[in-house]
Amino acid sequence: MKNVVLSTxxxxxxxxxxxxAAAEALPPPAERVVDYHKDIAPIFxxxxxxxxxxxxxxxxxxxxxxxxxxxxxxxxxxxxxGNSAESMMVQLLAGLNEDFDxxxxxxxxxxxxxxxxxxxxxxxxxxxxxxxxxxxxxxAEKRDDRVPFSGFGEGWVVEATAQKGPLATWxxxxxxGPAGEICVALSKPNHSSAGTFNLLCDTRTKFKNGQISVxxxxxxxEEDQGGGLMWRAKDxxxxxxxxxNPLEDNLRLYQVKDGKRTKIANADVxxxxxxxxxxxxxxxxxxxxxxxxxxxxxxxxxxxxxEAGGIGLWTKADAATIFxxxxxxxx
Numbered sequence: 001m002k003n004v005v006l007s008t009x010x011x012x013x014x015x016x017x018x019x020x021a022a023a024e025a026l027p028p029p030a031e032r033v034v035d036y037h038k039d040i041a042p043i044f045x046x047x048x049x050x051x052x053x054x055x056x057x058x059x060x061x062x063x064x065x066x067x068x069x070x071x072x073x074x075x076x077x078x079x080x081x082g083n084s085a086e087s088m089m090v091q092l093l094a095g096l097n098e099d100f101d102x103x104x105x106x107x108x109x110x111x112x113x114x115x116x117x118x119x120x121x122x123x124x125x126x127x128x129x130x131x132x133x134x135x136x137x138x139x140a141e142k143r144d145d146r147v148p149f150s151g152f153g154e155g156w157v158v159e160a161t162a163q164k165g166p167l168a169t170w171x172x173x174x175x176x177g178p179a180g181e182i183c184v185a186l187s188k189p190n191h192s193s194a195g196t197f198n199l200l201c202d203t204r205t206k207f208k209n210g211q212i213s214v215x216x217x218x219x220x221x222e223e224d225q226g227g228g229l230m231w232r233a234k235d236x237x238x239x240x241x242x243x244x245n246p247l248e249d250n251l252r253l254y255q256v257k258d259g260k261r262t263k264i265a266n267a268d269v270x271x272x273x274x275x276x277x278x279x280x281x282x283x284x285x286x287x288x289x290x291x292x293x294x295x296x297x298x299x300x301x302x303x304x305x306x307e308a309g310g311i312g313l314w315t316k317a318d319a320a321t322i323f324x325x326x327x328x329x330x331x
Contacts, residue, residue: 027112066128155204165191177324201312208308227315
């Protein structure tokens with residue numbers, strides 16, 4: 001048995017105790033409505049995802065999607081929705097489970113306030129808005145509905161072109177970009193469609209002329225890998241896209257019109273898998289310039305989309321990829 005002293009956290013010494021006594025020892029749930037992205041995601045990102053995220057899952061436990069967070073790993077269910085006091089996650093965070101060490105295993109324990117927020121979040125339904133199909137079963141069933149994604153701020157939505165099956169899962173992750181930027185990952189395609197284009201769209205930015213830059217790194221993909229940028233988007237079926245695919249060793253410029261993709265230009269380029277690549281798109285009028293890691297590889301013209309439109313991140317089929325937040329300069 002592993003007893004934990006949490007004098008700085010709870011002001012008591014915790015030994016072997018029954019569930020009722022353990023529940024009484026827990027910090028109380030926060031007395032307000034808890035927002036996942038404002039209150040909970042920062043705690044998970046800072047203290048939990050290094051061991052339970054996209055790349056590493058101690059005890060086979062992932063905490064980067066709602067479905068995985070609830071079902072738990074090799075030790076069983078982690079979250080009992082509506083019952084925080086008896087949820088294994090809360091027990092471990094407070095050091096009340098006699099069979100396991102206090103979590104997180106490294107660094108200071110969570111504060112009573114942080115545990116209270118997590119308790120309230122679980123008691124209120126463990127709502128995970130804006131994270132793809134794991135946000136709710138209703139969102140997953142409504143295939144054509146965009147799903148809000150607040151990780152980058154207001155206006156971002158999860159969508160898909162030629163969608164077959166559920167929307168992909170996009171998640172904020174703890175890994176930082178090559179210059180320390182915050183990152184998002186398409187961590188789960190959630191479908192097996194080779195013809196689906198997975199989109200994370202910024203509907204508030206209106207881009208016509210200027211420059212967009214993003215760093216990306218492949219995680220996995222058998223059908224497709226990598227990804228890229230979309231811009232001048234009218235909607236999920238009409239936009240330009242530039243994408244790098246390390247599986248095919250090429251960089252390509254496409255237009256997607258009425259849901260159909262047409263190649264405009266191609267550049268052969270070889271780069272190792274699982275390394276950061278910086279992709280930059282510039283457009284002035286009809287002229288498009290695409291660079292990788294500072295080197296111009298494509299210069300072309302396109303006339304299909306002449307008006308300002310949205311921007312976004314793009315992958316195809318089962319390509320799981322990490323992206324930094326796009327940097328946009330408008331001219």
